[in-house]
Amino acid sequence: xxxxxxxxxxxxxxxxxxxxxxxxxxxxxxxxxxxxxxxxxxxxxxxxxxxxxxxxxxxxxxxxxxxxxxxxxxxxxxxxxxxxxxxxxxxxxxxxxxxxxxxxxxxx
Amino acid sequence: xxxxxxxxxxxxxxxxxxxxxxxxxxxxxxxxxxxxxxxxxxxxxxxxxxxxxxxxxxxxxxxxxxxxxxxxxxxxxxxxxxxxxxxxxxxxxxxxxxxxxxxxxxxxxxxxxxxxxxxxxxxxxxxxxxxxxxxxxxxxxxxxxxxxxxxxxxxxxxxxxxxxxxxxxxxxxxxxxxxxxxxxxxxxxxxxxxxxxxxxxxxxxxxxxxxxxxxxxxxxxxxxxxxxxxxxxxxxxxxxxxxxxxxxxxxxxxxxxxxxxxxxxxxxxxxxxxxxxxxxxx
Amino acid sequence: xxxxxxxxxxxxxxxxxxxxxxxxxxxxxxxxxxxxxxxxxxxxxxxxxxxxxxxxxxxxxxxxxxxxxxxxxxxxxxxxxxxxxxxxxxxxxxxxxxxxxxxxxxxxxxxxxxxxxxxxxxxxxxxxxxxxxxxxxx
Numbered sequence: 001x002x003x004x005x006x007x008x009x010x011x012x013x014x015x016x017x018x019x020x021x022x023x024x025x026x027x028x029x030x031x032x033x034x035x036x037x038x039x040x041x042x043x044x045x046x047x048x049x050x051x052x053x054x055x056x057x058x059x060x061x062x063x064x065x066x067x068x069x070x071x072x073x074x075x076x077x078x079x080x081x082x083x084x085x086x087x088x089x090x091x092x093x094x095x096x097x098x099x100x101x102x103x104x105x106x107x108x
Numbered sequence: 109x110x111x112x113x114x115x116x117x118x119x120x121x122x123x124x125x126x127x128x129x130x131x132x133x134x135x136x137x138x139x140x141x142x143x144x145x146x147x148x149x150x151x152x153x154x155x156x157x158x159x160x161x162x163x164x165x166x167x168x169x170x171x172x173x174x175x176x177x178x179x180x181x182x183x184x185x186x187x188x189x190x191x192x193x194x195x196x197x198x199x200x201x202x203x204x205x206x207x208x209x210x211x212x213x214x215x216x217x218x219x220x221x222x223x224x225x226x227x228x229x230x231x232x233x234x235x236x237x238x239x240x241x242x243x244x245x246x247x248x249x250x251x252x253x254x255x256x257x258x259x260x261x262x263x264x265x266x267x268x269x270x271x272x273x274x275x276x277x278x279x280x281x282x283x284x285x286x287x288x289x290x291x292x293x294x295x296x297x298x299x300x301x302x303x304x305x306x307x308x309x310x311x312x313x314x315x316x317x318x319x320x321x322x323x324x325x326x327x328x329x330x331x332x333x334x335x336x337x338x339x340x341x342x343x344x345x346x347x348x349x350x351x352x353x354x355x356x357x358x359x360x361x362x363x364x365x366x367x368x369x370x371x372x373x374x375x376x377x378x379x380x381x382x383x384x385x386x387x388x389x390x
Numbered sequence: 391x392x393x394x395x396x397x398x399x400x401x402x403x404x405x406x407x408x409x410x411x412x413x414x415x416x417x418x419x420x421x422x423x424x425x426x427x428x429x430x431x432x433x434x435x436x437x438x439x440x441x442x443x444x445x446x447x448x449x450x451x452x453x454x455x456x457x458x459x460x461x462x463x464x465x466x467x468x469x470x471x472x473x474x475x476x477x478x479x480x481x482x483x484x485x486x487x488x489x490x491x492x493x494x495x496x497x498x499x500x501x502x503x504x505x506x507x508x509x510x511x512x513x514x515x516x517x518x519x520x521x522x523x524x525x526x527x528x
Contacts, residue, residue: 003258005190009180019485023180027190032494034471059481061489066474068467070450070492071339072183077478078485171442171452183450320522336447390446 004028008089010103014081022053022060023076026091026099032067048073048099050092056085081105136165136384139179142273144382151379153280157311158325163381164333164389167315167324172336176388184265184334184386187258187341191266194259200250206263209247213266220271221383224372226283233287233368236264237343255362261341264332268385276329276383278375291373294366300355306374321390327378328371330387341386344371412518413469413497422473423504423514426464432504432512437463439503441517448495448521456488457505457513463489464506468516469499495521 007025014020026048033045047067053060060079079087084107091099136144146163154161165173179185195206195213210216224235230242240263241252253260280288295306309318310326317323332341345362348370352359360366423432437457445451455463455478465475478489487505495501498521504514 003190005186005193007180007186007189021485023178025180025183025186027186054481055483058483060483060485061481062479063489063491064477064479066476067472068470068475068494070494072186074181074183074490074492076454076490078488080483080485082483169442169444169446172446175452336450339449 004091004093004097004099006089006091006099006101008087008101008103010087010105013106013108016081016083016107018081019078020081020105021076021078022087023074024051024053024089024101025072025074027072028091028093030067030069030071030073034067046094048091048093050090051075052090053077053079054088054090055079055081056083060087081107083107134166134170134173136163136173136177136382138177138272144273144384145275146381146384148380151376154377157307158377161327161378161381162314162325163327163378163384164324164330165384165387167322168388168390172388172390176384182334182386182388183339184332184341184388187262187334188266188269188386191259191262194262195266200244200248202247202249204248206243206248209243213270216267216270218271218274220268220385221274221277223278224368224375225279226287228283233284233372235344235363235368235371236267237363240264240267256343256346258340261332261343264343265341265386268332268383271383272385273382275380276375276378278372278379280372280376284372287369288372288376290366291369291371294370295373298355299352300357302355304355306351306370325377326374327381328374329378329381330384330389332385333387333389336388336390344374413499419466419468419473419502422464422466423502426477426504426506427512430510430512432514434513434515436507437503437505437513437515439465439501439515439517441501441519444520444522445495446522448497448523450492451495451519451521452490452492453501454488454490455503455505456486457503457507458487459508460487460505461508462506463487464504465493466502466504467493467495467499468502470494470496475501495519497521497523 005027009023011020028048031043031046035043037043045067047065049065051063051065061077063075065073084105087103089101136146146166148161150158150161165176175181198205224233227234237255237260240260244250245252298305306326309323314323314325328344331344335342345367348367349359349362440454455465457463460480462477462479464477466473467475475493480487500516500518502514502516504512506512
C-alpha cells in the first residue's frame with residue numbers, strides 16, 4: 001500500500017537501564033470489513049493485524065490488532081533501555097506487506 | 109408548515125441538558141512549548157455579535173484536546189510527514205519539485221495566517237488550494253491536485269503548520285471587500301429545508317447542544333483539521349458542504365466562488381486567534 | 391415495515407437518546423474471554439482501564455490499559471459487531487505493563503480489559519463508554 005507512513009518518537013538518549021516512553025503512529029485506513037460502498041457491496045477488510053517493537057533483537061511489545069483499532073493506529077508504551085542500540089518497529093498488513101521503521105538511541 | 113416544525117425541532121434539540129466535559133480554562137500548549145491563543149477579543153467588524161472569540165479547541169472534551177497538544181499524539185502530523193516527502197518529489201513536465209524553488213517549507217511562515225487573500229495577478233481571492241495548484245500547473249507543469257485529494261490535504265497541512273501560533277489576520281477591505289461582503293451575506297442566509305443559517309448555530313447558539321453535538325463558534329483557525337469522524341484531514345469547504353447539507357439543502361461545491369467568499373468571511377471572524385493547523389476535532 | 395424497539399424509540403425521542411442506550415453484549419465476548427483464559431476463573435483488582443466517560447466520536451476513542459506484572463492484556467468491546475479489539479503482549483524489554491491506543495466503538499457499550507499475570511492468573515476490569523452519535527457534525 002502506498003502512503004503508509006510510520007511516525008515514531010523515541011528519545012535520542014537515555015541512561016543505561018532507564019525506562020522510556022515510545023509513541024508510534026502509522027497512516028493506514030484500517031478498513032474494518034464492516035463498511036459498504038455506495039452500491040451496497042461490503043468493502044473488504046484490510047487492516048494492520050500486528051505491531052511489534054524490538055530492541056537489539058529482543059521484544060518490547062507485540063500487539064495483536066483487530067479491526068476495532070482506529071484508522072491511523074496509535075500506540076504508546078514503555079521500553080527499558082539496557083544499552084545503546086536500535087529499536088525496530090514492524091507493522092504487518094493483512095495483504096502481506098510489512099512496514100518498518102528504525103530508531104537509534106544512545107546512552108548518555 | 110415548514111417554519112414552525114423546523115423551529116420546534118431546533119428548540120427541542122437545543123433543550124438538552126449540558127453534559128459537556130470541556131474545560132473552558134484549559135490552555136492549548138503544544139509539545140509543552142508553544143502556547144496558542146484560543147480566546148481573544150472579537151475583531152471590530154463583528155460589531156458586538158460575539159462577546160469573545162473562541163477557537164473550536166475550547167469546545168472539545170479533554171481527551172480530544174489532549175490529542176492536539178503533542179505532535180506525536182496528533183494524527184494530523186502523519187499527513188504533514190507525507191507532504192514533506194511530496195515537497196521534495198519531482199512532479200510534472202518542468203522536472204521540478206516544490207523544493208526546487210521553495211527551499212524549505214518554513215518559507216511559508218505567515219501565509220496561512222492571511223489566507224484566503226486577494227491575489228493581484230489573478231485578480232481574485234485565493235485559498236491555499238488555489239496557490240498550490242497555480243504553482244503546480246504554471247511552474248511545475250504538473251496536473252492540478254483535486255481540492256480534497258490526499259496530496260492536496262497533506263500539502264495544505266504542511267504549509268499551514270508553518271503559521272502555527274501566528275494570529276489569523278485576513279484582510280477584509282481593499283480588493284477583497286466585495287468578496288468578504290458576499291461571504292458575510294451567506295453567513296446570515298438561512299439555507300435548506302431546515303432554514304438554518306451559519307449564525308443560527310454558531311453565533312446564536314454556540315456552547316449549546318444541537319442533538320448530540322456541542323456547538324462551537326465555527327471558527328476556522330484550526331483548518332485543515334484532523335477530524336476523528338473521518339480519521340483524516342478536512343478543509344473549510346468540506347465542512348461548509350457538510351453543514352449546508354445538514355440543513356437539507358443542495359450545497360455548493362468545494363472550490364466554488366461562493367465557498368471562497370464564505371471562507372474569507374468566516375476566517376475574518378477568527379482574526380486574532382492563533383493558527384492551530386493541523387488541529388484535532390471530533 | 392416492522393420497527394424494532396430501538397427504531398420506535400429513535401423516532402419518538404430522537405437519535406441522541408438512542409445513542410445513549412447501551413448496545414447489548416454479544417455471546418462472543420464470553421467466548422473471547424474464555425479463549426484467552428482457557429476457561430480459568432478471572433479475578434478483579436490490579437488492572438486499570440482508562441477511558442473517557444463520553445467519547446466525542448466513536449471512530450477514535452483513546453484508551454489505556456495497565457496491569458503491573460502482566461504478560462498480556464486483551465481488550466474487548468462488548469457491543470461491537472466483533473468484540474475483539476486487540477491484545478498487548480509484553481516482551482522482556484517492556485518498560486511497564488501498560489499501553490495506550492485508540493479504538494472504534496459502534497455505540498455506547500462496555501469496554502473490557504483482561505490481563506494474564508506472570509503467575510498464570512487472570513484479572514479483568516471494565517468501563518462503560520458513552521458514544522454520542524447524531525448531531526449536525528455527524
